[in-house]
Amino acid sequence: MHNELSIMEVARLCNIHTKDTAKAELRCRCPFCDRGRGKLTASINRDKGLFYCFRCGEGLNAVTLYSKVFGVGVGCRGVA
């Protein structure tokens, strides 16, 4: 690991809330297909550093998640 953002850090930056449990895999909402309904259709695996949505099938790592969320400007209010 170098200076890469962790998937958890990216999720926080992208306003994707996860339940902080001891599990490696955390359910969360999807910033791409969620439209404010807040359904936990996606999961983040922090051991593997991967995001996957069961509804729209989006599968991303920390870097691609970050660039996709910030690139399209959906589901993220940024950091003040």
Ligand SMILES: [Zn+2]
């Ligand atoms: Zn989705």
